Amino acid sequence: MIPRADRTGWGGRRGEAMVVRLNAPPQDGKANDALRRFLADEFGTRLADVVIERGAKQRNKIVRIDAPSRMPDTLV
Secondary structure, X not given: OEOOOOOOEEEEEEOOEEEEEOOOOOOOOHHHHHHHHXXXXXXXXXXXXXXXXEXXXXXXXXXXXXXXXXXXXXXX
């Protein structure tokens, strides 16, 4: 996750991880909220179905997405 980017979107890969650029500051959970909203939209699921399992206060996170209705083209 890269906070304070010019715009929100996919930023490519780093090894096995996907990079997400967020147009949100890493303060008061704003970047985490933006990440969850972005992933919910990309995977066509509810916000409640996107859970940050590890790394809520770190750049590298493990995120669980329950019941996705689609796979983003970037990941295919």
